[in-house]
Amino acid sequence: MALHFLRRMAPWAIAFLLILGLDQVLPPSPGRTLALIVGYLALCGRTLSVIVECVVSVFTRGHRFVAVQILQQQGLRMLFLIGALIALGDALNAARLSWIVGEELAALGSSLANMLAALLTLRFITKFKRPIKHLIRNRAWRVRREGGTTVELARIVAKLWHIPALLLVVVSLLAIFITVGDVGTALARSVISAALLILTLVVTGLMQRHSERRAKRRRISEYRRRLERVGYALSHMLTWVVFAELSMQVWGGSLFGLGQQGMAGVGIGQALLALGFTILLAWLAWIFADTAIQRALMSSARSRGRRVNQARAQTITPMIRNVIFATIVIIAVIVGLANLGVNVTPLLAGAGVIGLAVGFGAQTLVQDLITGIFIIVEDSLAVDDFVEINGHMGTVEGLTLRTVRLRDLDGILHIITFSAIQSIHNMSRHFGIALMRIRIPHTMKIDDAITLMQETAQELRQDPVMRHHIWSPLEMQGIDRFDEGAAVLRMRFRTAPVMQWDVARAFNLLLKQRMESQGLDLGLPRLSVSMEGVPGDTLTDRGRDEPAPPRDAKGRAPGEAGIADLEGSLNPQRASPDSS
Template identity: 25%
Template sequence: MPRSAAPVPVGLLGVILTVGGSPALASPDAADWSEAVIEPLERAAAAFSTGLRERLARMGAAGLDLDLLWSTLAAAGWPPAKLLAGIVAVVAAGLAAHWATARALGAATRRRDTSIVRAAVSAVAALGVGLVVAYLVAGEAEAARRTFRTWAFVIPLAALASTLIGATIVAASPAARRKRLAPLANGLAAAVAWALGGIAVLRTLAAWGAGSGLQDLVGTAFVALPTAGLMITAYAGSRRPLAATLAGPRPRSRRRRFLARRWPAIAVGIVVVTVVVLQVATTLGRPLPSLATLVTLILALMWPHVDGLIVVWAERGFRAETVSAASVAARRTTRLALAALIGAALAAMWGAPAASGLGIQLGTLVRVTLGITAVALATAYLWNLVGVASDRLLSEERAAQGGHHADEEADPAPHTRLGTILPLVVGASKAGLATLAVLSILLAVGINVWPLVTGLSVFGLAIGFGSQSLVKDVVSGLFFLADDAFRLGEYIETVGAKGRVEKISIRSVSLRHPRGALATIPYGQIGKVQNYSCDWVIEKLAFRVAFDTDVDKVRKIFKQIGQDIADNPDLKPDILETFKSQGIASVDEGTLVIRGKFKARAGHQFAIRKATLAAVQQAFQTNGISAIARPIVTYAPQNQDK
């Protein structure tokens, strides 16, 4: 009896199984993979292939659609010439109204900050005049009314978009780059105007019942591709000035520099992806709304420019002493508010229809979204307020320390007590804000967080009892900081290590040894602390001279050297007591050891010491005083002969 033939695998999976011939590929896991991934992909490819063939066939019949459109227009009493004349009349009326209003407002005021308001008023005037002319020329035909009303919006929207793009890209840029960025703004404005005109053409065709093939051909060949070409050309010709502008003023963060250098390529990619998605959706029979797509594209392209404006605005307020920390925090929070506004616009255009299709109640979705947004904005404002206040305090500290001279070989000046404790307080505050924000968002979503809070409390209590050394370190650190035992930048010595305080955390302190080694010591193991950078330091210098040296002359020389160094404007702020002689310290091997000393601010004695030694050497040479080296004592071998 012949065996039954095995079923032949179909599609991409069948090719893999046939070519591979491996039993592992025919396992149940392979069948699950086929059902979950391969088969949906094959169905999507088949649907795309079918849709592309049908779409090309419809485009091929665009000539017949055009003939049918002419017949429809003639039957309705609107031949093409008459319809075109009406469109020209509406557009010309709107253009004239816009130009006249802008000119009148421009003559009344010349202030630059009114340009956007002037553009908005001119757009409203153009829209009103355009709608009036559209009503007058449309007659009784409903299709003509829809057509002319559509074209009445083209001039106002194009003019307003051009003004906003120019204000965002050119007017807000540094004066040196405005001329180089003008082609980008003009190119994007031209692309938006072309797209708006194309959308009006498509709606005109739809209003008069044009065939889908003609609409598809016009939308692809005369709207989407030219608009994308204008935008890509504009970005390609302004790569360098655009990157320099988006990077913002110095100092620039690494993330912003990275985004600025790559934004022209990212923008071109966004345009290309938008066109591809439009074509794929049309091919699959689910065309995207053209106006919503254009608005989304403009928001995506303009977002970095508006964000850069907010960054410059906030930084200007931070540097101005007259602007309060609360105002600066509000300016910085505007960045998140802008992102929330863009997200709300995109959700209204795309999310609402999708939610309705999925059966989600829009009221509930809006309420939850508003709650999350309110929590995020409040947290961002408090976060920025803490950051602005701490940054201003630290900036004042750095400015106060920057006025003092620092030698190349000297270590950086220690921080103040505020500069040491403030970063820890800021970090703890921001961590608390982030925790509260997460819990509030979970509550807004509808999740009961109290069992989670209780569990975390019990868990933290268990850690506290089980980690006594950790608790000891944290508590000891709090007392060390409260006693002001050391600060960032100070040189200290503990029981186990010594070095300059480089980092202070909630549990340990990190000391950088002069040779470069970094020691991290928990607070509980520090023990006694010797601080060599606290307040002031006395530097003592010893000089060995001949026994017959005039000590009184040396005293006068040292006094003059101290006065000369004190008159040095770079060293004077760090000198607490001038260099002077202490007389003969000792007599060693027939030489005199004369000692001098000075008192200086801790950490700033090195430059003074260097200048003092150089001045003493020069003075000894000028006055004939000889410095004697330390005698070397040698012992002669004893004679062993008796």
């Protein structure tokens, strides 16, 4: 590397030495001074570019070769120009050149040169951020496999190297225009600030990496997980607060009035500390409350033997979380204002009056809200449940804080307030029962009928569509009743929720197909007709071939009681009840 540096720098150094020799021989003139300046600028620019080239050439192995190639092909010219501009600014500050050009013009030229150098440096950092990141980060496979703090530190520095570099350049650029002492003091302060920033970024990066590693470890309780997140967040905040305080101390200020004689700064610092402590307590209270809500929902759903209903969680969780969050925020704001010296008594009195007015003016609304909270918390309803509410049967399409939207079987949408609900019949929980009552033909034996039902049920359970919805074998409950002389068998399946009707219809269809294939028919109702004669009239009173006289429904012959005979005449004597 030393030979490479000498080989690249020797011609430029020799040329500059020749210019210095000619400067000693030739008489003073503007051309001699200009030649000396040009040689000095070229030597400084070449030195910067060759130093960077030699440093990056060390990383030419493995995956870093492409990054080195990009820097060598595209970055050396920009580095040469940056070094030349820096040298020009330094040269214009020299007493000899200032006397020749003029102090004001030399100062203006030096400022412009330094400003251009800073702008080009910003451009270089943003353009080559990714290649330099690869140079810092990439390591051999053996080193990466072993890991360790060095590898983690290299990853963090590679990810964040451009931030302190940009800060250093920006502060140097501002030091040219803002009067904060001399430029050297400003640059020294900026270097210290950049070093503090690098240290802060490294510390926060290590904490972030440690938190990610702990998150991938074994399962822990939700309370511990969230408290660890709070601890890491507070560590990050504390690190940045320390950075801000140290940086302000470097530039002659203070964030909390530490080390200052003024009492105002101390008072403001104490108020900020009290406000921060209040925010921390409110944050912890919110974490415990939110975690308790989530654990209660999970345990409630698991105790019922069913998975957590996503729609229910989306309905109830935002409602309770918003109420608790608003309560914690209001209390924290009141306490924070009290810590800042604000009189909060009028605020509390006004809030009490507003609460009473709302409570008396919206009693029905409050009743709907309270009833809805209990219904949702008890998990009596959820979106997509099939229920019967107040005589309306259908699917729950949505739940709000005050109403439930129910779509019935006719497609009508019913919007029912929670306070109007008298009873809830939920048919979507845990399981369903597909109940079938089958009338058995009169000519079929009961044992054959039971065998037919069992075979039909077994075939249905093997169906690729219905087998996932049937959760138990066919339960034969026996003869339910005798309907018009035919036995009615009662049987049932345990099914998935809301699938009991589909299973029952599929069973009836398959049973009908099997009975048709076997030439059987269902037990139809039978009508028995019996013929009776007139009291006292027997078939032996007349001959078998002699037709019986026509009589009416009461057994009366024609002419009796004023009824016309077949020939169309009336018999008044027989028609009269008083005739002898």
